[in-house]
Amino acid sequence: MARSLIKHLIEKEGIAAILFLAFCTALALMFPAGVGTSNQAPTVLHAVAPWIFGPFQILLLYLPPWLGALLLPMVIVAGLTSLPWLVEYMGERWGQRIFGFLFSSIIFMLIWFMGKELWWT
Amino acid sequence: MKDHTTFINHIRPRSIPSRALSVFYTFCLGGLSFLAFLVLGITGLLLMFHYQLGESTSFGSILTISSVIPYGGVIRNLHYWAGQLMVVTVNLHMLRVVWTHSYKPPKQLNWLVGIALLMLVLFLDFTGYLLIGSQESGAAATVAVNILGLIPGIGAGLAQSIFGEPSALSGSTLVVYVWHCVVLPMILLLLQLYHFWRIRRDGGVRPL
Numbered sequence: 001m002a003r004s005l006i007k008h009l010i011e012k013e014g015i016a017a018i019l020f021l022a023f024c025t026a027l028a029l030m031f032p033a034g035v036g037t038s039n040q041a042p043t044v045l046h047a048v049a050p051w052i053f054g055p056f057q058i059l060l061l062y063l064p065p066w067l068g069a070l071l072l073p074m075v076i077v078a079g080l081t082s083l084p085w086l087v088e089y090m091g092e093r094w095g096q097r098i099f100g101f102l103f104s105s106i107i108f109m110l111i112w113f114m115g116k117e118l119w120w121t
Numbered sequence: 122m123k124d125h126t127t128f129i130n131h132i133r134p135r136s137i138p139s140r141a142l143s144v145f146y147t148f149c150l151g152g153l154s155f156l157a158f159l160v161l162g163i164t165g166l167l168l169m170f171h172y173q174l175g176e177s178t179s180f181g182s183i184l185t186i187s188s189v190i191p192y193g194g195v196i197r198n199l200h201y202w203a204g205q206l207m208v209v210t211v212n213l214h215m216l217r218v219v220w221t222h223s224y225k226p227p228k229q230l231n232w233l234v235g236i237a238l239l240m241l242v243l244f245l246d247f248t249g250y251l252l253i254g255s256q257e258s259g260a261a262a263t264v265a266v267n268i269l270g271l272i273p274g275i276g277a278g279l280a281q282s283i284f285g286e287p288s289a290l291s292g293s294t295l296v297v298y299v300w301h302c303v304v305l306p307m308i309l310l311l312l313q314l315y316h317f318w319r320i321r322r323d324g325g326v327r328p329l
Contacts, residue, residue: 009144016149017156024160024202032194033201035187036255038180039290047260050250052208052243060264069268081236083219084229092222099219 054113055106076102146221150214155313157207162306164200168193169302172252179254179293204246211242231319234312241309248301251284251292262292 037044049057059068079086079102087095171190173182186193215235218224224232247265251258262284269280285296 012144013149013152016144016153020153020156020206021160024157024199024206027202027206028195028198031198031202032187033198035180035183036253036257039176039254039256039259041256044256047257049261050246052205052246053261065268066271070271077236077240081233084224084226084232087225096219103216
């Protein structure tokens with residue numbers, strides 16, 4: 001019984017892996033990876049960060065560097081890291097709320113960045 | 122019961138709980154992240170054959186790979202998209218872990234390892250971006266060096282050891298190359314293996 005179940009799981013995970021690889025290959029065939037601007041070309045006046053680091057760019061744009069680039073990211077990382085202990089000492093509801101607030105802040109800044117740099121301009 | 126902690130039993134357990142076999146519990150997100158890591162490793166190795174490190178050569182070699190080397194463009198695109206998808210799957214995996222309360226005791230240590238893996242993936246993504254050697258990567262390297270320089274006492278030394286001395290026109294330095302191609306993937310691989318082992322050690326996945 002257990003043997004067939006394991007095989008079944010491997011089949012399902014194998015299908016997920018094939019779909020993932022197919023999706024990745026389709027993206028690679030349809031959307032070329034960007035190369036940016038050559039350093040022999042005239043200097044660009046406004047460099048846009050990759051989307052992954054968009055929240056950083058938003059923080060740096062509106063806050064002083066020590067706050068936006070050091071303190072706030074460290075607070076977010078410390079908050080995520082300490083989740084198991086937050087839940088233990090403050091209760092599950094509060095722990096999950098703090099996590100939700102931190103994670104949604106990142107998503108909010110990402111959407112802000114994309115709206116500012118990628119969609120509206 | 123003693124052999125539950127052995128490596129052999131870990132890679133080929135005699136039995137595992139049926140509740141741990143639900144694909145809709147994990148959505149395979151951890152496994153897919155590891156798959157993306159393997160794709161990145163293979164495509165990255167292929168890219169290394171033609172990538173030429175240097176302030177004036179990095180960008181040109183990226184263009185050569187993308188447009189001259191047979192299948193180079195596809196390999197580079199695969200490397201890029203696997204990296205982007207890995208960031209997405211790792212984040213979704215973290216959300217799934219929180220959703221199913223899988224960070225609770227005895228899994229706190231594995232939660233910490235997971236956060237370290239997330240940070241490493243982001244750092245790998247950033248160093249990969251710097252290796253393009255474009256003006257944008259030079260700007261990104263300059264910003265990163267300046268940010269690290271804000272840390273009192275150790276900031277300048279830390280920036281030097283992580284980024285070398287990037288110019289404003291290209292972020293690709295030998296230090297960044299070694300971090301991206303050797304050190305970070307090795308640390309990431311070892312931590313991932315430890316992460317997988319801890320899952321079994323801590324009792325596997327549990328449904329809600």
